[in-house]
Amino acid sequence: MNDLAISEAVERIASPSWPAFEAQLSSSGGCARPVRLVGKVDVVDSSSGELRTRFSTEGEPDGVLLKACGSRRTTRCRPCSQLYKGDARVLVAAGMAGGRGTDESVTDRPTVFVTLTAPSFGAVHRQADNGPCHPGPQGRCRHGRQLACWERHTGADDVVGKPLCPECYDYEAAVIWNARVTELWRRTMIATARAMARQSAMTVRTFAASYRISFVKVVEYQRRGSIHVHAVLRIDARDGGEVDLDAARLADAVHLAAGRVQAPSPLRDGQPIRWGSQLDVGVVSGAERRRVANYLAKYSTKSADDAGALDHRITEADIPGLGLPDHLEALVRTAWRLGGSDALAHLRLRAWAHCLGFRGHWMTKSRAYSTTFGLLRSARHEFRKAEALRIAGEEIAVDEIEVGSWRFAGVGHATEGDALLARWHAELRARHRQLARKEEGPWAA
Ligand SMILES: [Zn+2]
Ligand SMILES: [Zn+2]
Ligand SMILES: [Zn+2]
Structure with missing residues (x-):
């Protein structure tokens, strides 16, 4: 936190547009890297053909709308990843205990x-809860490295998961x-x-x-x-x-x-x-x-x-700068190298080198298991929209069609001060959620 960020944040809070900005922090969930959009939403009355603007960023702070990045990875955006995690929990739980349409x-x-x-x-050093890592054959591999390891590694030990001999791996x-x-x-x-x-x-x-x-x-x-x-x-x-x-x-x-x-x-x-x-x-x-x-x-x-x-796609030139441990770097390099082979082109190993070759989704489900992230998100979106309209005192008519037109204006907060306010907002939300979960009992999302 630096002085500039603090003075920017103070300036934002003191400005007349603060309530509108705070509302945006709220609708984007305090996202750390929001997408900034310029545009509007028009509504067409399908019976009369009347067109009017329901929402425009013209009147918003800095003339933009902040939209949450939606990342599931903590290293990319903590608030969005927490939301994602909550959805994941609901999705899994619904398939075992019902609820949310299941x-x-x-x-x-x-x-x-x-x-x-x-x-x-190949043998890797392992966390040893009740014995040495690799009590085993005396002697050395053909690269001259010990075949056994008598250490008792804890989970915090960096060596865990690394091969006893990288050349044998x-x-x-x-x-x-x-x-x-x-x-x-x-x-x-x-x-x-x-x-x-x-x-x-x-x-x-x-x-x-x-x-x-x-x-x-x-x-x-x-x-x-x-x-x-x-x-x-x-x-x-x-x-x-x-x-x-x-x-x-x-x-x-x-x-x-x-x-x-x-x-x-x-x-x-x-x-x-x-x-x-x-x-x-x-x-x-x-x-x-x-x-x-x-x-x-x-x-x-x-x-x-x-x-x-490794939370994003990479190119070969990026690899040395990633600061990866040797073993991970070797996996990334191997994926990159194999990705150059015509026979393996269908695996798209270069595009998925940052995932060590894995190109699936972190979570998948069969259709009937339970609800989907899409449904959970659209439910949340509808809820927010309804809430916003309630505040504005407007009702949604059934024969109205919404037409949005948007232009991309950038990623991330405009100033460090705004980023600081977003972190602060996200922190408050996380505490509220924690409290709510305690009150609602074990199945709350
Ligand atoms: Zn985010
Ligand atoms: Zn070991
Ligand atoms: Zn070896």
């Missing part, structure tokens, strides 16, 4: 929580695995339905005619830079009725499917992509539903590195 009967359906990991691409396979994990997941869902049918003594066709496996899945990066998948799977009856299948049986089916499933590698014939042996499947009981929703939402705000150097 039927409450989901509570009674068989539900499991699954964690799937990547296989080993299979960076290519690690990047290709990230690039193919979405396909592996798709196949796992199909295999789970098959295993479920077999266990229930049904044909695949009969099972599919009666049931559907709905899911929400989120990905995160392990310290070694490999994708890690967490998912909630739920069995629905297609007719909307009760499901007479056991959650334990679903857990078995996932186990079976994940153990067997594989996807072809575009890099190496005969070395298909598979899940690692670390597989965790548990039945989700009623009491655990909230914990699981919070747990999944926690991953929403992260990027491939903690510091945020």
Whole structure:
């Protein structure tokens, strides 16, 4: 915080346009990097053809409207990422406990929580809760590095997730695995339905005619830079009725499917992509539903590195300046290099080098699982609009059509003083939300 920013902020607060500016901070949620727009919204009365302007930035502070950036990444924008995280929690929770347009009967359906990991691409230092890192073979690899590590690393230790020998580590396979994990997941869902049918003594066709496996899945990066998948799977009856299948049986089916499933590698014939042996499947009981929703939402705000150097697309020239740890840099460079190969062009590894090859979405769900971010956001938008109109004392007529025309005027706050006010506003909001959550109980967003 510098003196200039403070005097700019004071000037803003003292100006006659402050209430209007504060209203914009509020509608953009205190976004740290808002998009500045110039334009207006006209309303056409579809029966009379009358056109009038409902809103124009002409009368707004600096003649612009601040629109929230909507980023999910904390390193890009904290207030927007918190909002995103709240939406993620609602979306996951609704699929397990109902609400926001999802039927409450989901509570009674068989539900499991699954964690799937990547296989080993070479020994990495690991956090040792009850033993040394790699007690193991004496001797050295062909690059002359020790094969064992007897340290007991804590989570705070920078070495965790880094290879014992970077030259032995299979960076290519690690990047290709990230690039193919979405396909592996798709196949796992199909295999789970098959295993479920077999266990229930049904044909695949009969099972599919009666049931559907709905899911929400989120990905995160392990310290070694490999994708890690967490998912909630739920069995629905297609007719909307009760499901007479056991959650334990679903857990078995996932186990079976994940153990067997594989996807072809575009890099190496005969070395298909598979899940690692670390597989965790548990039945989700009623009491655990909230914990699981919070747990999944926690991953929403992260990027491939903690510091945020990889929270946006990069070019090869950017890589040295990112200040990445060696291991992450090697993964980024490998993705870039493989991205130059014609045979791998379809993986678009250069465009996704900042995600270490992974080009999926951090959260995906099957259609029937619960609500969507879009619906949650438009509900919020409609609410704000209604609120704004109520203040203006205007009602919305059903046969009116809104027509907006906007021009992009820039990104970020116009002055450091405005940025400071936005931070202050966001801080207040976060505290209000915390208080509200305590009052509303465990399911509040
Ligand atoms: Zn933002
Ligand atoms: Zn170690
Ligand atoms: Zn080696």
